[in-house]
Amino acid sequence: MGQLFGFVFPDERIYWQIPIVVYPFLTCIATGTFFLSTLDHLFKNKALKPVSNFALLASMAFVSFASLPLLVHLGHPERAFNIMFTPSIRSAMATFGYIYGFYLGLVLLEVWFVFRPQIVEFALASKGVKRAFYSILTLGVREVTPGASRIDHGIIKLIAFLRVPTACVLSGYVGLIFGTLDAVPLWSWRLMPLIFLLSAVAGGIGLITVLYAVAMKGKGWKLDARCVRSMAAYLLAFLLLTGLVQFINFLRSNYGDNPDWQFAFQTLKSEFGFSFIGLQLIAGWVAPVVLLLALLLMKMKDGLRSALAVTSSILVVVHLFTFLWNLVIGGQLASRTLRGSLSFQPELLGKEGILVSAVIAICPLVLLFILTKILPPYQKKVEAAG
Amino acid sequence: MRVNRRDFLRYACLIVPAGVVPLSRRLIGATAESSAKQKYSLEGHKYAFIVDSTRCIGCGECVRSCNMENKVPEGFVRTWVERYTTTKSGKVIVDSTYDVWRQRKKAERFNFEELKSVPAADISKAFFLPKLCNHCANPPCVPVCPVGATYQSPEGVVLTDPNYCFGCGYCIQACPYGVRFKNPITHTADKCTWCYHRIVKGLLPACVEICPTGARQFGDAAIAGSPIAQVLESAKLHVLRKDFGTNPKVYYIELNPEVR
Amino acid sequence: MPQGIRFKDIRHIIHAAILIVVVMVGFLVARALTVPKSFGQYGHYRGDSIHENQDLSVILENPETCRECHESELKRKPDEPAIWPGLDAWRKGKHGSLTCANCHGNLKEHVERRRKDPTSETFVVTKDNRPQLCLLCHHAIVARPKVLPIFDPLREEHASYLEVLKEEQEEVIGCNTCHPSYRPHDPKLSE
Structure with a gap:
């Protein structure tokens, strides 16, 4: 404990x-x-x-x-x-x-x-x-x-x-x-399935990009440039959609009259600040969005483009994992008393x-x-x- | 804390014997005589639990007797007593009988600790508050169970089935009152049952039985004219976290807004 | 589609379909064998679970059981000593709202022993006479109503108890040396 x-x-x-x-x-x-x-x-x-x-x-x-x-x-x-x-x-x-x-x-x-x-x-x-x-x-x-x-x-x-x-x-x-589950304020939203679906597709495409690159590297083949570009486009689209729905969730909770949620969110920020703001938001969302926009809009060599795509894909997988980590474990940190919190020390x-x-x-x-x-x-x- | 006349009368009633307390203690006993002879029927009961927090003196006997009666594993409780202390500046400090255990002192006793953080002169108000499973009429823990291992009995008592539960912990997450826990010995969900094995035999729940002041009262409101039915009809009662729509069947006489 | 579907073209589909059916039948058979008979008897749960919950053993004896023997001195055999000398005083006294187990601990063992063999040597209920027992209720802690008689550590007679409490000694004269438990309000003692 x-x-x-x-x-x-x-x-x-x-x-x-x-x-x-x-x-x-x-x-x-x-x-x-x-x-x-x-x-x-x-x-x-x-x-x-x-x-x-x-x-x-x-x-x-x-x-x-x-x-x-x-x-x-x-x-x-x-x-x-x-x-x-x-x-x-x-x-x-x-x-x-x-x-x-x-x-x-x-x-x-x-x-x-x-x-x-x-x-x-x-x-x-x-x-x-x-x-x-x-x-x-x-x-x-x-x-x-x-x-x-x-x-x-x-x-x-x-x-x-x-x-x-x-x-x-x-x-x-x-x-x-x-x-x-209404008893856990950070979880309680009937549209949570939408967030999961969109994050899932983004994470899935991300992981496939990475694995594809690894497999091709293993075989000594070149990455298919058209395929990488196409995957990057889908990745960006789903990343943006995920961000949008997450943001809507934040808006409706933050500006709603819900002291339970406010307390739970404060607890999450103070206890899991690094994994929430640092990993999930900045490294996992902002960084890949910037990288993907760059590789899709700017002219560059195929090699660099693939490298950027793989980098942002790794970050998207990190985003998916930290999103789930902060949701599942971060959601349980705040006590139902609204007067205290548990702290998580993984064994x-x-x-x-x-x-x-x-x-x-x-x-x-x-x-x-x-x-x-x-x-x-x-x-x-x-x-x-x- | 000054003792005003109202307070005095209230406590006089718990000190003067043969008042409300022994009466309520016999309330089940009376029905026990008749129902013990016949077979216990699952139909026709309307159990209710009343907590009169104004009478609680924080002795912790309820927690001890519950742990003994239900063989609650070390580290967990099915019922507990909270203490709310309000300072003159309006700060609310909450602790519970359980905190002493948590600090590994006098493990068997479940006493309250001295409140060292606040000087006595700073305290404007303080009271004890017993907590237990609310046996909600609309329990959030029951529908989430994926296998049907927690349920409302026909009498409305929320029970668990340790021989069928597979220990996913979903019901524990669903309870807004934090009364459920995962039993580390059986690896299944565990909670207060209102001492179901006692009440079907015409006895009172262990915590009610042992309470020296009558802060905890239990009875079958389906029996017309029973003390519990009278209290349910006449007294001003409150429930915890009404906003969850769970319709608890544990009622509180006097409930301060700082209680959650 | 130039020609119709020939058997050769769908043989693998039939094989796959058979496999699926086998798996599903296996599932249904396993379900029929595993689901407890009483499931669904009263609702979506094992009906037997209700009876298992009902049949758990009672640990904490209730005062009704104590009254069977200790109600009055009438049941006493002539050669036996009074078995509950303080009964009337206890009921009328300020501790009348307490139950037996508050001070005597759980008496299940005592009851079982006497029920099995009433002539057995009287099992003396061990009282926990240590002041800690009384102080569960009478110690001055925050939120405890002051209308309860509160242990006053400043009283001269209580000085030795303070040492006891600090060191958690086991052996000590109980509070009831001066404050009889059944008659805590005895006027003689409040002087």
Whole structure:
């Protein structure tokens, strides 16, 4: 338990710790990365073709691990399925369980349909264990007829179409888990889903830009300039929208008659000043907006433009994380007594400590690395280059 | 603090025995005789809890007996007593029985500490205020539970199910009164139950039973003419944080605006 | 679309659909097996939980139980000593609003022992005679109503208690040496 200032109720603690920051972070990244693959699969945005399948795999990697921090946080993880078996209709968390399951299913289906030609190809070409593995993935159909290819294309479009509302609702429901709690003034806003959705898309695009740059660096290939520019434009648009909605939230709270919110906001500023003003606002929002405007409006070499895009993308991911950190943990700092605050001292080891959460946050990246080995998303690129 | 006549009369009533206090103590007992013979029915109860903060002397017996009765793990409480001290300059200082525990002194006792920060001459007003779960008629903690592990019993008592709760802590966040906590032994949500296991047996909640001054009163308002029904009808009652629309069933006789 | 859909083209979709159905049926079976029978009996919760909550054991004995034996001296067997000598005085006295456990501690153990074997050696309830017990209510702390008799540390007779309180000694003469607990208002003692 952290240090205390003033008077707090005896049972008040910071009950939601780092895993509950990592959980919406992973969910947001998963829904944000989907956006890029949707633009290609659904709207035929050719500029994003190079990253679209990669983004799809990233989405799958992140959504697969999004519920792990929740499990770690639960007092009884073995009862986790109660949330699916006896969901309470009025609980945003219970609804989230179902939407998460549906979204995970959609992503798995989409990955399967998109990569089926490759899976079949590997199943036919490889030997031994590898062959068995890919054969299982083919679900017993080891050919792709032209007719099937045409049908699959339609199905991919249908899934991508379904995934748009599902992803919106998914990240929105994470926001609603917080937004429906009137007892915590910094969370209580029914439009919190909107902030989550917009931040999620910005963060997702940001992370994909970074990962794409890392992957290309690893392969020794050049970044696709048109693709980077297109992603930067989307990034800027969603960053501005996020800022706008956050600002509206600030206005309606700050100028409303709400002493609870005023107290909580003061507490956040004094306790989490650096991560709120320094990281979330200046480094995470103002800096990338300036950088993105510069790289989009000014003439510069492709190399510099890519470097700026990657830099601002890293900052946007920082923005997403600090936004969630300040919201989830910062929101719990102010006591319900309005006469004191809790102070947060994260522990390093332990179930809800930094180490476990860091490992969980890295897991999707490891899975993504494995996935890119199993289902190379740059296949076409190789052929085109060769 | 000068003792005026009104104050004197008020406390005279707690000092003079066989006044209101023993009466209310027997209020459940009377129904117990009849209902203990029959099986307890979940229907037809309207429990209410009345806190008369003017009678609280801050002995902390309620907290001790609650912790014993409900085996509340160390570091947490299901009920507590707050002390509001107003200085002549208008500053409000709040502390609770719990602060002594927090400083790891006399762990079992839950006494109030000497208020060292304020000289006695500076104090204009001071009072104690017991707190516990409000068993809201419209509880914010119940609908948020994703699995149905916290609920309102048919009598309107808000209970938890430690054998079904998976410990997400959502209900703890939803409570505006901060009365819920995560039990570090069961790893599930825990809270005051109004000693549900006692009241169904016709007994009073432990804190009411032990209170030496009758600052805490409990009863079934569905029994016409019962003392609690009379108080509910006649007295000026207040609830905590009315702005949340939770409709608490813990009523306070006299509630100062500085109380949150 | 030049030609119609052939079976060969949708075989993989059928396989995927079977997999999905299997997963969903598995979910429903798991749900049917796991959800407790009493769930939904009274509402969206386990009905058995109500009974589990009701069946928790009572720890703090209530005065009604004490009265079973200690109500009056009439129940006393001729050769037994008076078992509650101060009863009437306590009820009429200024401590009449207190309950047994305030001073005697919880008596569950005593009650259980006597119920099991009434002829067993009388379990002497250990009173906590230390002044700290009385001072829970009678110590002068901020917000405590002054109409309660407040322990006056300046009184000559109380001087030794101050030392006791400072050092938290265990062994000490109780307040009730001079102020009998059942008759704290005894006029003899207020002199």
